[in-house]
Amino acid sequence: MARKTIKVDYLARVEGEGAFKVVVRDGAVKQAELRIFEPPRFYEAFLRGRSFMEVPDITARICGICPIAYMMGSTHAIEKVLGIKLDGQLRELRRLIYCGEWIESHVLHAFMLHAPDFLGYDSAIAMARDHGDLVKKALDFKKTGNEIMTTVGGREIHPINVRVGGFYRVPSRRELAPLLDKLKAARDFAVEAVRVVSKFDFPDCERDYEFVALRHPNEYPLNEGRLVSNKGLDIPIEDYDETFEETHVEHSTALHSHIRGRGAYFTGPMARYSLNFDKLTPTAQQAAREAGLGPTCNNPFRSIVIRLVEALYAAEEAIRIIEAYEPPDRPFVEGSVRAGSGCHATEAPRGICYHRYTLDDTGTVTFARIAAPTSQNQPTIENDLTSFVGGWLDLPDKELQHRCEQAIRNYDPCISCSTHFLKLDVDRG
Amino acid sequence: MVPRVARVRRRTREIADVSTLTLEMEDGRPFRYEPGQFNMMTAFDVGEVAISISGDPDRAEDGLVHTIREVGIVSGAVARLTTGEAVGIRGPYGRGWPVDVARGSDVVIMAGGLGLAPLRPLIYAVLNARKDFGKVVLLYGARNPAEILYRAELEQWRRRLDVDIQVTVDTARDDWYGSVGVVTTLVPRATFDARNTIAYVCGPEIMMRFAAAALRDKGIQDESMYLSMERNMKCGIGLCGHCQMGPVFVCRDGPVFRNDHLRPLMSVKEL
Amino acid sequence: MGKKPRLAVWKFASCDGCQLSLLDCEDELLAVAGAVDIAYFPEATRGEIKGKYDVSLVEGSITTAHDAERILDVRTRSRVLITIGACATAGGIQALRNFADVKEFASVVYAHPEYIHTLETSTPIAAHVKVEYELRGCPIDKRQLVEVISAFIAGRRPVTPAHSTCIECKLKGNVCVMVAHGKPCLGPVTHAGCGALCPSYDRGCYGCFGPQETPNTVSLSRQMAALGMSEENLKRIYSTFNAYSEDFRKERERHGS
């Protein structure tokens, strides 16, 4: 049979550029490929030769949606080389700024990118015409997240106040205080938001994932913890390289990750939630229960609910931190520059973000490796899609394409960190 | 610092990129000014620029007249205002052409390009009191025939016979019967009594430099020459500092200067 | 005002941060959407109006042959083309490849460099097509973005001064970090726009808005060296997000290859 390739429209509302290709043979999906075209930018190559002090500012530029994640990963990894461990208020401030990014990123994804799918709009702007109040409140929520980042970090995108060892300047109580009322309003909205999205029409779907997330004895994981999974993995971050492997496939500039000897795994909000439900605040737990979620969730279509539960958590956590805040005596801790290698992983809004650096005795980077969440999830996304598309093959192409888009958006694939437009290619053989 | 609102009563396209607006102040009162003064004109939403008044000072009740060349965004927005539209006016500002000093003397008026606009109120003032002055000569240079400003009016004045009007263009095609060459080439041919003449010059800075030199060659002293300068202006009233030229504020001390004061300043590069 | 102008947002090699700035204008976003037709903005909408656009905001640099073609198409479809951010305006951080061997870079990052199709250089949009206006910053400042859009709608010149960051710093009442704390700062040679953020946070500017209108990098470098900056660090400080802008590139070269 002649090869027939159906080209469908671009996929929008994902951050980054890519395409989706489905190969159909004999009425069954043979292969689904998430192609990531984001032009390579070679961060790991040009980080070599830079001073350790420059790394957070440079890695922030990997992604405009989650710069804090890259700043946190790199600072912590380098701090391990320099023998720095932050505690007290500096550690809290780092959690605070990360909460800002979680709120910004989750609310952006949930309301600006994902909710329009469920409600049948092209965009949040179009959605605003009928759901003005909801969109406005969501924008305010997002703005509050951004304001945390601007207050602590200087600006929301590529903050300038994060450095190895802490911050350049720490905020005063007076500077943080105005955030409190906004966060409290945001928290109230978040409870409502969880309820609103929980009523969306979700397909039934239970996937069997190996969830991988950080777990910390005392808190919902952001910057610290052990790498654990629901299938028995429980390792220190230092064992990441031994445990996970990245491969390079032809159809993508993002690298694919697997657990050595086991295969695909899934990181991100669903994994974090399912592995750390007990560490959520009572309000967040209750909101989740009322939304019909159990302590674990295997339905990727419900990820939007989980994102908002996490945003709710982040708002409460931010409130807690600000209420207890006392400015530390110094904005940063100085380490001793020495040769060595250090790695770290943090929980970016989209999942585990791993960094490893080797420095020479002048503090110059000689080796850098960064594993972004989207590339870790790519094999899982492809597996899921292969399975979903099978059930949709009878749909008209336009409808099929729309379904695929929606399905891909479940994973909030920040393609620019690995990689925009998703072009759907259906090769029906 | 707050503009008054005026309304466009009439807009006339003079030449390709130059229009004349006749404005009416919103309070309905005539706008009085001296020849050579300017206004700060605001195109609302766009910005404010310095524009000379180009009307007849003795007929202020006929409206406030400005002639504007569209060179950029703000001047473009002002020049393209249409009948009825609002425009902001601050002014009149600056020291204009001293008319009285020329009573009893010959008058030479030299204009280059749009420089004719700020000189027009002076021409009206002189013509309105024609018998107070000796010979009146207008030397005008434009880039090409299509660029000649106020053409109909120039014709009218020419027909009066009591003014000597010479027009030249830098370049022309065959259908131009007038003179070709820069405006300074008109000076040697003009007839006036150099020892008893007041000259008024306006045009691009480089043109004014050469014009002043040509007039000097003809025997007119710098003390008897007046030139109008342009400098960047943000306030028009000596507070913003932008229009400084050495010791002077062009907006406040000028824009019209006697050349014995101006020449030393013009001779310093990038002053 | 007649018909609403049609706005398109395009992405080339970048981190998405600059276009995200538009979504980060939470207070103005709906007003912007009311004032212009957002005709093409894949990051925010799957709706797409085909054809020509009154204004295109272009993010990202040109790093692939495909993108070099695509920008030509964007140009022909746009009445006014505005580049947003350091990538689009100066090549971005990825332009560090312009000083290196791309093959070697690819081999460091990818197991199969042969799968990677990329140009030897990362170049600004203006190196490929005519650009009406450039908005600086890594990332752009969202107030400046709203300013540019508002100015475009009103038909006025946007207020985005090209002078030094120092002026903004002083307008804010900051204490100079270089003079009072001895910290090297690129503020004097850096284009204004950010509101002098870094000095407000007690650190020297690292030049993310690129060179100001008349930068004297030679004199500043001399002073930073006097403050203890090594040649190597002098080279590094000019080698970031605007490394490929002419002024920073030349200064970079003065500090060793």
Place this chain on the structure above:
Amino acid sequence: MTTASATIDKNGLDALIKALAGRGFRVVGPTLRDSAIVYDDIGSAKDLPEGWTDEQDGGTYRLVRRNDEALFGYAVGPHSWKKFLHPPIQSLWKAARSGKLTVHVEGAPSVPEKFALFGVRACELHAIAIQDKVFLHGPHGDPHYRARRENAFIVAVNCSKAGGTCFCVSMNTGPRVGSGFDIAITELADRGRFVVEAGTERGREVLAELPQQQASNEDAAAAGKVIEKTAASMGRHMKSDDVHRLLLANLEHPRWDDVAERCLACANCTMVCPTCFCTTVDESTDLTGTESSRTRRWDSCFTIEFSYLHGGTVRPTTRSRYRQWMTHKLATWHDQFGTSGCVGCGRCITWCPVGIDITQEVAAIRGEPT
């Protein structure tokens, strides 16, 4: 006008700040921030930089501890009072538009804040007097400046320490405060007292409320000594009597090229100078096209746009821009306003990131060894 002086102690000084606040003034004065002494709101004597001083030189400023508890033992810092009287950003007017034809313009109200400027030095009094000439005494005044200025209460301080870049003596502007204040203070740090005198009736009224003592002859003499000592320890000197002629006769001096090689055209000197007054205006519009406004903002002759005329800029080179700045300060200011534009405060020297020194530049043009 001065009256027989009295002395007050720190409590008296504190009472003074509170008395001013009680009269509805927003009291602003020297206080510590970001390792410098800036001018900002002060609520009590505790907010003053007790026991601190500064070390200043071309391009450098460092705070250092004094070995006493002096409250005014430092020279001028990065701020000047113009930030209050001639603020960096001033709204001028707003216009509301309905339809294409109707525009309603409303001037920004000049409801002034009532400032009490606390701790104004002699050079700064002169600087304020100079800005008065610019903004009040010309043919067109600035209503916003006028409103703030007329309300301002001035507490001056005689300098007890010359800064490393000070040269008020050369400019005949200090260190002794002459006129233009409501109250003047001289700190006798070693005695923990301040000699105070009133310069105006309202100054006298305020002083009368403070706990005080008659100044002894000894205290008065000590105050005189403090000022004399300051005058004798200026960090910089400039021969200023002929500087007008000197600069205007040397507009093509090679030294301008030399300074252009060093000058960053960053404009810091103009921003910190207490007399520099230049501004530009920004138009802004909202997204709905119904409102626009104009705002005035500090500008500097070091920018390209400053002298921009269609087709090019009058001063494209740093050479001509620096020359404009310096000749304006020291020479053409005399022609424009009948006074020097420089009061010898030294800020432009200290806060120039590369330490360009106006006194040295003058000396170099004069042909003195620098």
